[in-house]
Amino acid sequence: MSRLIMPKPDEKTLSRRDEIVADMRSIVPGEGVVDTANGMRVFESDALTAHRQMPLVVVLPQTVAQVSRVLKYCNDRNIRVVPRGSGTSLSGGALPLEDAVLLVMSRFNRILDIDYANRVVIAQPGVTNLGITTAVEQEGFYYAPDPSSQIACSIGGNVAENSGGVHCLKYGLTANNVLGIEMVLMDGEVVRLGGKHLDAEGYDLLGLMTGSEGLLGVVTEVTVRILRKPETARALLIGFPTSEQGGQCVAEIIAAGIIPGGMEMMDSPAIHAAEDFLHVGYPLDCEALLIVELDGPQMEVDHLIGAVESIAQRNGSTVCRISTSEQERLAFWAGRKAAFPAVGRISPDYLCMDGTIPRKELPRVLAGMRDLSRKYGLRVANVFHAGDGNLHPLILYDANIEDELERAEDFGADILRLCVQVGGVLTGEHGVGIEKRDLMPEMFNEVDLDQQMRVKCAFDPNHLLNPGKVFPQLRRCAELGRMHVHAGKLAFPDIPRF
Amino acid sequence: MTTFTPTTPDEVLSAVQWALSEELPLEVVGQGSKRGIGRPQQVEHTLDLSRLTGVTLYEPEELVLSARAGTPIAEIEALLAEKGQELAFEPLDYGPLLGIEPKRGTLGGALAANLAGPRRIKAGSARDHILGIHAVSGRGEAYKSGGRVVKNVTGYDLSKGLAGSWGTLAVATDVTFKVLPAAETEATLAVRDLQDDQMAAALAVAMGSSCEVSGAAHLPEGVAENVSGGILGSRAATLLRVEGFGPSVAYRIDKLKDLLKGAPQVDEIEVGTSREIWRDIRDCRPFADGTQKPVWRVSVAPSEGWKLALALRMEAPASAYFDWQGGLVWLRMESDDPEAALVRRLVVKCGGGHATLIRAGQAWRNAVAVFQPQPTALAALSQRLKNEFDPKGILNPGRMGASAA
Numbered sequence: 001m002s003r004l005i006m007p008k009p010d011e012k013t014l015s016r017r018d019e020i021v022a023d024m025r026s027i028v029p030g031e032g033v034v035d036t037a038n039g040m041r042v043f044e045s046d047a048l049t050a051h052r053q054m055p056l057v058v059v060l061p062q063t064v065a066q067v068s069r070v071l072k073y074c075n076d077r078n079i080r081v082v083p084r085g086s087g088t089s090l091s092g093g094a095l096p097l098e099d100a101v102l103l104v105m106s107r108f109n110r111i112l113d114i115d116y117a118n119r120v121v122i123a124q125p126g127v128t129n130l131g132i133t134t135a136v137e138q139e140g141f142y143y144a145p146d147p148s149s150q151i152a153c154s155i156g157g158n159v160a161e162n163s164g165g166v167h168c169l170k171y172g173l174t175a176n177n178v179l180g181i182e183m184v185l186m187d188g189e190v191v192r193l194g195g196k197h198l199d200a201e202g203y204d205l206l207g208l209m210t211g212s213e214g215l216l217g218v219v220t221e222v223t224v225r226i227l228r229k230p231e232t233a234r235a236l237l238i239g240f241p242t243s244e245q246g247g248q249c250v251a252e253i254i255a256a257g258i259i260p261g262g263m264e265m266m267d268s269p270a271i272h273a274a275e276d277f278l279h280v281g282y283p284l285d286c287e288a289l290l291i292v293e294l295d296g297p298q299m300e301v302d303h304l305i306g307a308v309e310s311i312a313q314r315n316g317s318t319v320c321r322i323s324t325s326e327q328e329r330l331a332f333w334a335g336r337k338a339a340f341p342a343v344g345r346i347s348p349d350y351l352c353m354d355g356t357i358p359r360k361e362l363p364r365v366l367a368g369m370r371d372l373s374r375k376y377g378l379r380v381a382n383v384f385h386a387g388d389g390n391l392h393p394l395i396l397y398d399a400n401i402e403d404e405l406e407r408a409e410d411f412g413a414d415i416l417r418l419c420v421q422v423g424g425v426l427t428g429e430h431g432v433g434i435e436k437r438d439l440m441p442e443m444f445n446e447v448d449l450d451q452q453m454r455v456k457c458a459f460d461p462n463h464l465l466n467p468g469k470v471f472p473q474l475r476r477c478a479e480l481g482r483m484h485v486h487a488g489k490l491a492f493p494d495i496p497r498f
Numbered sequence: 499m500t501t502f503t504p505t506t507p508d509e510v511l512s513a514v515q516w517a518l519s520e521e522l523p524l525e526v527v528g529q530g531s532k533r534g535i536g537r538p539q540q541v542e543h544t545l546d547l548s549r550l551t552g553v554t555l556y557e558p559e560e561l562v563l564s565a566r567a568g569t570p571i572a573e574i575e576a577l578l579a580e581k582g583q584e585l586a587f588e589p590l591d592y593g594p595l596l597g598i599e600p601k602r603g604t605l606g607g608a609l610a611a612n613l614a615g616p617r618r619i620k621a622g623s624a625r626d627h628i629l630g631i632h633a634v635s636g637r638g639e640a641y642k643s644g645g646r647v648v649k650n651v652t653g654y655d656l657s658k659g660l661a662g663s664w665g666t667l668a669v670a671t672d673v674t675f676k677v678l679p680a681a682e683t684e685a686t687l688a689v690r691d692l693q694d695d696q697m698a699a700a701l702a703v704a705m706g707s708s709c710e711v712s713g714a715a716h717l718p719e720g721v722a723e724n725v726s727g728g729i730l731g732s733r734a735a736t737l738l739r740v741e742g743f744g745p746s747v748a749y750r751i752d753k754l755k756d757l758l759k760g761a762p763q764v765d766e767i768e769v770g771t772s773r774e775i776w777r778d779i780r781d782c783r784p785f786a787d788g789t790q791k792p793v794w795r796v797s798v799a800p801s802e803g804w805k806l807a808l809a810l811r812m813e814a815p816a817s818a819y820f821d822w823q824g825g826l827v828w829l830r831m832e833s834d835d836p837e838a839a840l841v842r843r844l845v846v847k848c849g850g851g852h853a854t855l856i857r858a859g860q861a862w863r864n865a866v867a868v869f870q871p872q873p874t875a876l877a878a879l880s881q882r883l884k885n886e887f888d889p890k891g892i893l894n895p896g897r898m899g900a901s902a903a
Binding site: 115116117118119120140141161162164168169172173175176185189190191192193195196197198199200201202203204205207208210211212216228229230231251252254255257258259296297298299300303304356357358359360385388389390423424425426427428429430431432436440443444447448449450451452454455456457458459470481483 | 518557558559560561562582612614618619622623625626635637639640641642643645646647648649650651652653654655656658659660661662663667678679680682698702705706707708709710742743745746748749750753797798799800801822825826849850851852854869870872873875876878879880882883884885886887889890898
């Protein structure tokens with residue numbers, strides 16, 4: 001493990017482990033408590049496998065009442081809790097702590113209600129993202145956000161991470177597709193936000209909860225909007241000699257009023273890795289390969305395909321193929337969808353980064369990455385959600401070579417700094433977790449971070465839920481609560497007033 | 499009695515710090531278009547943001563716009579229109595309903611009230627389009643959250659946190675919104691004379707189709723005549739809007755007609771009239787009658803709206819019409835009493851949601867909860883959030899309820 005510093009384990013909690021395990025067993029009887037090293041091993045990391053830690057104990061509750069009792073028990077005794085869905089986080093959001101109960105929500109795996117008239121599904125948080133679509137697809141519906149881990153990731157985890165996917169530009173992130181949740185606060189209180197109606201009342205606590213990375217509450221039920229599957233989808237596969245031309249093509253598509261269902265770009269190393277892996281027929285002489293997918297009514301898609309094709313040609317595309325069958329469309333996507341394993345094939349290890357930039361900065365950021373690649377002596381391949389500016393640089397390294405992980409992490413940090421410099425952000429969809437935690441000050445000053453922590457204080461004043469994640473340093477809520485009032489004087493005495 | 503009229507974010511900060519040090523609350527207003535909504539405030543001093551204006555960034559190809567919070571929506575919409583773009587959440591204009599001239603309101607106000615329009619069913623509300631903010635909290639601290647890119651999960655989404663907060667947590671000074679291409683054209687189908695249950699079924703069929711319906715409303719008999727200069731006549735009209743590129747709109751309208759072929763009469767309404775009708779539905783024009791008769795904005799599951807209105811009318815005289823596939827119920831009570839307990843009992847009976855008393859005489863807004871009262875644990879959580887951001891209760895105290903928030 002590299003230089004990550006996690007909160008110091010609480011000795012008192014560690015020393016009372018047997019008692020805590022026994023108490024957990026009384027709350028969650030049967031197989032719901034795992035305390036053996038062998039049993040807990042599978043939970044020691046999430047998908048950010050470079051970091052591992054055995055938890056104090058693993059608890060798999062089955063009812064909301066159990067979740068509530070576990071949290072209240074821990075809150076009363078100052079015991080930390082780390083919630084976990086399917087453990088697919090790429091940022092270490094579900095990394096266990098030595099002194100924390102790992103609360104695994106995977107047994108909440110039922111769909112509770114499918115309501116086609118209102119186009120909503122109510123699911124328990126452990127249902128997989130794809131499981132929702134599977135439940136409604138025979139009626140022609142689907143759930144729009146589609147993170148690449150959708151076969152495994154849970155809908156509760158999607159809420160915690162505000163997960164995206166390739167269709168975000170047109171269909172939104174998790175936050176735009178969740179109508180309601182039930183959650184349990186650290187003190188055991190059960191709260192419902194929103195529901196089948198379209199907007200929740202009062203403060204937008206649902207907006208705060210979505211993307212809160214398991215620090216504010218434990219989601220026990222999710223109400224999502226489902227959509228009718230588009231009538232048709234077709235894709236264009238477009239190659240450009242330079243990334244500038246590819247970027248300009250993307251800008252012009254949007255300026256023409258076209259919002260594609262998906263718009264993905266790959267750079268030359270990613271194109272080569274994918275082609276070597278799958279032989280899908282990607283052109284190898286391009287610096288940028290663009291996949292533009294248009295979905296919707298047949299008539300509209302046909303109309304827009306022509307428009308995109310002429311924009312591509314105007315921007316100097318050297319290749320422009322248009323799918324004429326569903327099979328061909330899927331073939332265009334196959335290389336992109338397999339980009340991560342394809343890169344995994346050419347390198348023993350890789351780090352997947354996740355910055356977002358204003359689209360127009362793409363050439364500058366790619367050039368910067370090439371320089372950094374030379375500086376660190378590590379290769380990088382790029383896949384890019386071109387429509388919404390979300391970059392996924394894959395940094396190739398070999399963990400068996402001393403210092404390569406550290407160099408890869410430093411390289412990644414520099415890429416994210418670059419993203420922030422050009423007006424972007426540290427993470428588009430993977431979350432801060434532990435991975436980007438210490439980079440937060442690149443984007444936020446102390447006052448900004450204090451406001452975020454004040455939200456935390458409203459939900460979990462003792463910092464017991466998922467501590468050590470998101471915030472580079474924890475400040476006590478009592479300290480944050482102090483007021484610093486400068487008495488009586490107005491810094492701008494001449495503000496117009498009357 | 500002081501009215502601060504800051505022109506820069508620093509001046510906003512200074513005014514809030516002054517109010518904090520004096521422990522004197524501020525009423526935070528933009529152009530005042532929604533000032534009549536909420537519990538009446540007993541606040542001596544005013545923070546008027548109507549001169550904190552100006553677009554600071556607009557990049558059409560990046561689909562992003564930033565502006566000072568007091569920038570008029572009308573100005574923003576005109577600027578976007580030049581590039582064929584819009585605020586896709588279709589912010590409603592409360593002016594006409596509240597007896598104020600139309601087309602007032604600021605971008606910051608759109609966020610604070612989490613405005614939306616008929617397109618809510620497809621595009622969401624202001625909270626779905628806000629990307630970033632700069633704000634001053636009730637602690638007198640200037641902070642930022644979010645950014646200028648669509649995909650961003652860096653830290654808690656404090657920008658969304660201000661949506662629907664009615665100026666009670668922090669004063670936004672700068673807001674950044676996602677903007678989207680405006681549709682090239684639109685058309686509307688009006689299905690006539692449907693009974694309530696038939697209309698609910700028709701709306702559900704249309705919304706469940708692949709026609710990408712962007713407006714789904716029902717104007718009952720007697721309400722229909724009050725939109726777009728009476729062009730619909732008085733008969734009940736169930737309305738479905740389709741927007742997009744010309745050939746696509748024509749194609750989807752035909753598809754919808756096919757889906758609705760069992761209906762007694764289906765009329766097609768062309769783009770100009772369609773726009774007027776949906777503007778009037780959005781702005782609650784049918785009840786913009788110059789009176790103070792109570793008007794409720796009720797949000798329930800789409801399938802339940804008509805049942806709520808039916809049950810209500812068994813007990814109190816009221817008019818209603820429906821947007822958002824039936825889930826947004828606009829209710830006008832025919833007597834001065836808003837019948838708050840009755841309305842909220844029916845919201846619960848219909849599976850939950852909320853009811854906001856948008857228009858009522860001042861005495862009534864003092865006497866009953868304007869915003870939906872929350873269950874104890876949720877109310878406590880909201881109050882803790884308020885206390886964290888505005889511990890001295892200096893920002894719009896009492897506006898959202900009798901307690902500090």
